Amino acid sequence: MPLGERYGGDKSESRYCGVETDFDDDMPNLLSFNIHGGFDFVIATLHAGFSSDAQMDPNYRPSLVDDDTSRSHALPFAGSDLVLSPSQWSSHVVGKISSWIDLDSEDETLRKDSEIALKQEIAWASHLSLQACLLPTPKGTSCANYAKCLNQILQNLGSMQLWLRIPLEKSEDDTDASSPDFMGEGHNDSWELWNSFRLLCEHHSQLSVALDILSSLPSASSVARWFGEPSFLTNARGYPCLSKRQQRLTTAFFDHSIQIVISGQPVHNIPLGASESNVDNNAEGGWRHPLKSYLDYVAFLYQKMDPLPEQERFEFGYRDYLQSPLQPLMDNLEAQTYETFEKDTVKYSQYQRAVAKALVDRVSDENASSVTTVLMVVGAGRGPLVRASLQAAEETERKLKIYAVEKNPNAVVTLHSLVKLEGWEERVTIVSCDMRNWNAPEKADILVSELLGSFGDNELSPECLDGAQRFLKEDGISIPSSYTSFIQPVTACKLYNDVKPLVSVSSCSIKSHKDLLHFETAYVVKLHRVARLAHTQPVFTFTHPEDLSKTSNQRYKKLRFDILSDTGSSLIHGFAGYFDATLYKDVHLGIEPSTATPNMFSWFPIFFPLRTPVYVQPGTPLEVHFWRCCGSTKVWYEWCVTSPSASAMHNTNGRSYWVGL
Amino acid sequence: MPLGERYGGDKSESRYCGVETDFDDDMPNLLSFNIHGGFDFVIATLHAGFSSDAQMDPNYRPSLVDDDTSRSHALPFAGSDLVLSPSQWSSHVVGKISSWIDLDSEDETLRKDSEIALKQEIAWASHLSLQACLLPTPKGTSCANYAKCLNQILQNLGSMQLWLRIPLEKSEDDTDASSPDFMGEGHNDSWELWNSFRLLCEHHSQLSVALDILSSLPSASSVARWFGEPSFLTNARGYPCLSKRQQRLTTAFFDHSIQIVISGQPVHNIPLGASESNVDNNAEGGWRHPLKSYLDYVAFLYQKMDPLPEQERFEFGYRDYLQSPLQPLMDNLEAQTYETFEKDTVKYSQYQRAVAKALVDRVSDENASSVTTVLMVVGAGRGPLVRASLQAAEETERKLKIYAVEKNPNAVVTLHSLVKLEGWEERVTIVSCDMRNWNAPEKADILVSELLGSFGDNELSPECLDGAQRFLKEDGISIPSSYTSFIQPVTACKLYNDVKPLVSVSSCSIKSHKDLLHFETAYVVKLHRVARLAHTQPVFTFTHPEDLSKTSNQRYKKLRFDILSDTGSSLIHGFAGYFDATLYKDVHLGIEPSTATPNMFSWFPIFFPLRTPVYVQPGTPLEVHFWRCCGSTKVWYEWCVTSPSASAMHNTNGRSYWVGL
Structure with missing residues (x-):
């Protein structure tokens, strides 16, 4: 049953809590035990292996099985599609793939066994219509062969999600820019591992990350990177009694619609309830699931969260939803x-x-x-x-x-x-x-x-006010008197993936043009599942009234961002854009995060995507260029990155995105 | 007139030699002076500026010109389309764009003037149907605004080439991996500048580089990077009397079909001929062009080159020409x-x-x-x-x-x-x-x-010989007894550009598939304009006869390349592949460059492209993974890069390129 109701109606996945179970060949009983115990779903080993007496053997490996036997019983199983209905499988069970699998082992036989087992187990889970499978943590620091097999699987997978289990860890002394060999021995930032996986699998939308929260936590900036990644699930151990930081982190994860799974054995005194021998009495009032205290604690953390403020409630449905900016000069508003x-x-x-x-x-x-x-x-x-x-x-x-x-x-x-x-x-x-x-x-x-847009001048306020300035007295006042746009680099895996599918359904014509269009367009979007990697910096400023004979509305700005030093490496999917306007003297208005006007809802931020995400190592500056270009019939932006290495120029001549005059 | 005839028939552009001239408003005379002086073309300022007496002013800048005047005479010129015929302009004149242009100046007015002048001058050269324009060297270490303007121009340019002038220089003490800020103050590897330009302009095929050879030369590996870049032109100063290294370099440039342009004033004693005052007598036998000695010296270097060996002559026409590998099992040879x-x-x-x-x-x-x-x-x-x-x-x-x-x-x-x-x-x-x-x-x-292909096993020799092994005696001999494939990373701008256009003309269907196809295919190609960035390394080895019960023909290899240390940064467009086979005992056969069998022409190398070129900084290892995968009906390779950062997986499930069984 859900963790509770949050005022303001958080309808996200984080209301549900799962539990990781040991292997059990009586799946109906396992499920009923845990669902009645208060959990919403179980993460269960489906497929623990096979031995001659039809019992499951967690150490099963294809190459250890006698040839004839393995051929006649190719698929060891924990319960077929007959013991539970398809809807039970699909709504309450997440498959757990054998943890012995090691696709990047030095041992070639183990590698090959692992590949066979991985493919078999996922095929079986898919046959059972499971919504997701939990994949074991990569064993070493290398993951290319694991990624290659997953990528092969993902190309032919139905709608099932794959959750790659990654421990939330990062050694703080590893932020040294002089060791770029991140795949080498010294590698201990688990985000790097995930990032390699996701790049090798091309941001596949069915591949997500399941974070294991360990007893010690990395720095806040390092953890914050994960907020920009695809929906993941927290595997919380050590409840009850989390440290303040762990509590804050859990709350932040709830805020990002992330689910919790409780894992492991109880290690605390259980204040009330029966021992595990009472399992069969699970319908009776006196029985408690052995992990119920932990579940209650998670529910407590969930319920004590501040209710969503009115503005957040209003904007909830818009989270990470890409919209095209208005064309207020060309179109009339409704x-x-x-x-x-x-x-x-x-x-x-x-x-x-x-x-x-x-x-x-x-x-x-x-x-x-x-x-x-x-x-x-x-x-x-x-x-x-x-x-x-x-x-x-x-x-x-x-x-x-x-x-x-x-x-x-x-x-x-x-x-x-x-x-x-x-x-x-x-x-x-x-x-x-x-x-x-x-x-x-x-x-x-x-x-x-x-006339301001999310990026200040992007709805052509400068051009309109230049025209209106004719009838302003020389000492007259313009309200707003000036406005400035701001950007910051972000990890925004969901937005990047939402831009990408638009590309593949684009109709045919000149391919090189159509394909670029969506990656060279700025979007208005309520940013939510985003990691903000550096402080914002100002881009373009316009002042009114202005000496029109001297200035044009073209602009060029070169920006250098230093990623927050305790972040580790990061991947930049694009830039979040904001504005701040001085209406008159000290009266301002804006959405730049550090100075944003509270409780104003007229503007969501703008998002400028990058065609190819840029990987930035610690200590390396990110150099970005933005242009505001003006033609006779339109105004547009161009942008590019020149460090750590040069990107392509985006939106040349406004070929993909422009605002009409 | 061409520099000479080379035995074996080098029909490349390098037979022609140009000369850079000072500005002269009498273009017909300038042209006739230099063509009669022995040069094949001139690099001439078209457009030096405008002043009230219709003389050219090399310091002309749009913002310095009185408004009314500039409007009525928008295009200063060095000779209209009436003074020379279109074919004269196009076959003998390369336009030289004003050298004061500085698009990345801190001075905003200079930036804006530069943009106006650049666009005007290129438009004029285009109107004259010139084949190419020589663009001034970027002034500082930053070039983003220059690249942005060029990229805008390239989108709407006819067939004219743009040659970006870059000095051939690299400070040797700048190979320090700890200073990744290559665009910053310490940047003095001119290849970086070119690389940023080309990435920002997306490898545009009309943008090439014109190298200025200065008196001192960088290291051999550093210079060798340029052999992988699009056709450039050497601006040789200081003739006659080049150092041995300069001579070797010039010869290497000739070998890569690169043209020479002589630039500057004579600085040596001219043994024979008249002074510049004899210009008007250029039709007479006694007259010599003041730079004739330099031209003669270049011609001497050209003519004294070793004749092309027979094999090279045979293969000349195949240089850098991409071919699909054979499918010998599926198709019958002709x-x-x-x-x-x-x-x-x-x-x-x-x-x-x-x-x-x-x-x-x-x-x-x-x-x-x-x-x-x-x-x-x-x-x-x-x-x-x-x-x-x-x-x-x-x-x-x-x-x-x-x-x-x-x-x-x-x-x-x-x-x-x-x-x-x-x-x-x-x-x-x-x-x-x-x-x-x-x-x-x-x-x-x-x-x-x-049964060997360019990459050894790529024409399915392993599968065929496994089948044939049934009728080999247990102590029988297979010839070949083993073979190994090899790869090395290369800069191959031409090949990358040749793969790219194939993409854009692909017919419509599922875009994501069609687009990938050409970047996920291996090509057989006589590599020529390629920079080989590291020594080859072995990939897959097959031995015959083999214990078939123990082994499969699937393979996985992880390779780590260290780019030659004096190279500087580099851009990897893909991997050159080779093989070496042991026929029997010490008798081998192969095309791996360091051990290649001489005078054998049956195999060109193979080229595995990367969908996105990988930028590698000095001291950073390049980590590459190759898989040989076997299905029931086909065999294919997959490949990826994981360091310096992860690429996408290439050719997953053999979706783009495979060899049929």
Whole structure:
């Protein structure tokens, strides 16, 4: 049964808890024992081996079996598809592959036996319709032959998942850049092992990692890398009584929708309940599963987690879901989109504060009743900035005349209704026009706009405001007065895999173009299963008003990231992008993580993928280049990596992704 | 006029020599001066700039020009398409792009001017139908913005080539693995600069490198990397009187079809001829081009090169030309193919030596007249091994009975004619049968076969000989008795680019499959423009006869290559493969470079490409894995790299490339 209900409705897999069991040839009993004991699923050896009396032998190896016998009983088993129904197998049992398997042994016979056994056991699990199999930890530091066999299997596997068991360990003295021989003897960062596997198997979506949490934990940055990896499962030992760090880690894993499996024998006093001899009484109230205390502890940790805040609940369904950025200049927004964005009260109260400060700066208290400030809202939409500006005027007791300029004729209809409904006719003039073409009847003191995208300038705020600047007084104020984009390198295995399938279903035409498209596009996405590998750095800054004769909106920025030193090696799938805007003076607005405006939901981050993930060793800087390019009909970004080694140039001439003017 | 005629007919570009000229606005005169002076083409500034009196100004920069003027005269020029005919421009002039251009300057205005000028000048050269433009050397150690602009240009360029000028230099104390920041201050290996360019521009086939040879040369291994790069041109200064190393280098460049351009002012005494004031008399016999001595010296170096040996002449047309390996088991060879291979006298004389030695070992002199040795040629083709075996018998005065087994019924026809023609009916029995299925009437003393491919076992010699072993006596001899494949990592830009276009023209279907195919196929190829980066290492060995109950023909080999220490960084496009076979005792046969049998032409090397080239820094080992996999209907290889970082697995399950059983 699930660990509990979390307020706010975490419907993720982490509600379920499994248990790793010893081999038992009575699978129905094993299952009933553990499910009644409170677990949601078991990880069970299916296939422990074969000996002449039809008992299972965990040390079974194909080459040790008499030839004739092995031929007639090719598949030793722990329970056929008759002892449990297919739905029981598939919903409650994860297959555990024989742990003696060692595909990279120096012993050639052992290697060959291992390959035969691995293929047989996975074929059997697949026949039973299991959802997943747990694969044994690679034995040494080399894993190429193991990966080669898995990759062969993955090419022909149905929908079953393979979970590769990896211990969560990393020696801290191994962050030395001078030993790049990571596959050599000195290798003891288990993430390296996983990374090699995943690269050799080309990020196969059915291959995930099952982390074994050991008693000592590596550094926080090193552990954080795993948050960017495909769904894994924590194999928690040593409950109850985890250290504070282990508790925090477990909570962080829950937060990333990761399941827990309890493994091993009880090593603590069990406060209540019967001994293991009472197994057969498992229907009775007095009986407790021997690991029940551990399960209760996990449930306790789960239930005591803070409830999801409202914003997280709202955004839950968007986690790691890739969306194309808006094309606000080319497309008109729909009413629903306006409505969603208008609900962001935090954003508009920041705007109101900014307009209020600007009004006070613009008009002294003495002149408050005599001077009327001219304010233009460019891109007024259905009027939220008009409302915020009027409220700012009321709050500061300044006189205000507003022009609300909007290019979308559908929004203008709503705007007219709003003005009439609110009785703003005296103060608000509606202009149905593209701000870049409007001939304003007078010049403005204050220009207010909300044209920013997730990456700041990516919805062409610079180009629009350059056009609008014509009707701003020379000493006029633009709100926002400036904005800056930021990026940081991330491990984002799920996003990378989500971009990849888009490639393979792309229709035919000029292949070289179609294939690139999705890897050269920026996506708006609520980042969740992501490892952030370095602090953000600023990319492009735009300031308004600006001396237009001197500057263009083209930009070029070279950035050097130093991966956090206790991380170890890492794999960069792309860059998370954010913005921060100064609305007016100290009033800012933004999603850059370290300074993000709380409880604002209008923007998710942006994600710039890399066509080929970049492997970075400790101590090696990551050098990245971003360009903002402007053509006559479009604006686009190009990006590349030049260190540790050069990538391909992405999105040359905006061939894959651009924003239309 | 060309540098001369080389015996054996080198028809490569290196016969031609160019000259770099100063700017001159009288292009017809400039051209005639240099062509009459003996050069084949000029490298000329087209576009030196613009000033009010229509003279060219080498310091011209767009931002320094008065706005109105620059608009009306957007394109300064050195001669329009009217002063020379299109064919003159295209056959004799290489455009030289302004050398002040610096696209990675810290000065933003200079960067922007550079971008405008670069695009204008290349557009103009393209309008004149020039074959190529020479691009200035990147100024600093960073080149990302330069590469970004070039890449934008390359996407829309017609057929014109761009030659990036790079000085041939590398500081020897920079081979320290602990400074991976190759783009940083300490960077002084010009190959790194080129490598970044080429990766950022995705190996674009129209981007090549023009090497400036300076007075001091880097180490031999470091220079040898350039032999794997796309056709470049040597800018030789300091002639006459090159050091021995410079002479050898020049010769090596000639050998790789590389053109020479002479640049700079004469700095030596000119023994004969007129001064520059005689320019106008260039039609007269007494006049000499001021750089004629240098040209003569280059021609001298060219002409004194050793003539191409016969084998090289024969193979000249195959240089770097990718061929699919044979499928000898599935397909029957054509008569022409047999005929070509039968001409390899060296190969058959090695076989004859091996058979002779085996006969002598098998039958003592005393028994020579009484004992008849049974020899089976499996895969007899049109009979060359039958002939070699009979000659060996004659030479050693042993009695021989031969069974000639051949599965191709067409070849069997020829075989019958041959036996009749030569009167071998008594000694030779022809068997039209696949050796794997033949029921031999007696057992053989000696089994002779020539089933080896470029990679040894890649034409399934192991599988065939395992089948034939049934009819070999227990103490019988197999010729060959063993064979081993070898690989070495190579830079092979041309081969990589030749594999790549195959990808883009592939027809539509399941993309992920089609795209991989060509990068997961091994090719037979006469390697020429290749840099061999490490010594070869053995991969798989097969021995015959073999205890078939104990061994399979599956193989797995892990190899670690240390790139030659004075090389610097390098880019691995794939692996060159070879074989060496022991025919009998000390008689061997093979193409492994260090032990290759001289004057044998039956095998070109094999090339295993990598889907993504691997960048290796000095001191970092390259770890490679090769598998030989056997299924019920086919045999295939899989391969991958695991260090410096893991590649994808290549050819999983033989999905792209396999040899049919």
